[in-house]
Amino acid sequence: MRTLCASTLIGEFFVIGFAGLVAMKDPDLTVTTVWTISGICMLFSLLLCGMLTRPGGIQLGWALQIALIASGFVVPHMFFLGAVFAGLWWASIHFGRKVDEAKARFAAQAEAEAPQAG
Secondary structure (H helix, E strand, C coil): CHHHHHHHHHHHHHHHHHHHHHHCCCCCCCHHHHHHHHHHHHHHHHHHHHHCCCCCHHHHHHHHHHHHHHHHHCCCHHHHHHHHHHHHHHHHHHHHHHHHHHHHHHHHHHHHHCCCCC
């Protein structure tokens, strides 16, 4: 699960950066404001890659997904991209857990079939 979720977060890192470039065209926002918010979110997505296995890591990932969708109020295309990444986040968690369960089953089966030493 960690690999799939981290891949999604790295993709979001780049999308947030590109959204920051688009948001710079908004005359109501200063460059400092755009890059402070974008930079914090980009850093958060990178730090979250290392926090996925810790308690609350997945929930923080969901918070980032909500923030991406909400950023559509500044950059309208982010409503769509945020929803796409929220779907990818869900799929990463759902299918990642299935892969982890299958790996554990195969490891247990291999251990049971291995000849006992001694």
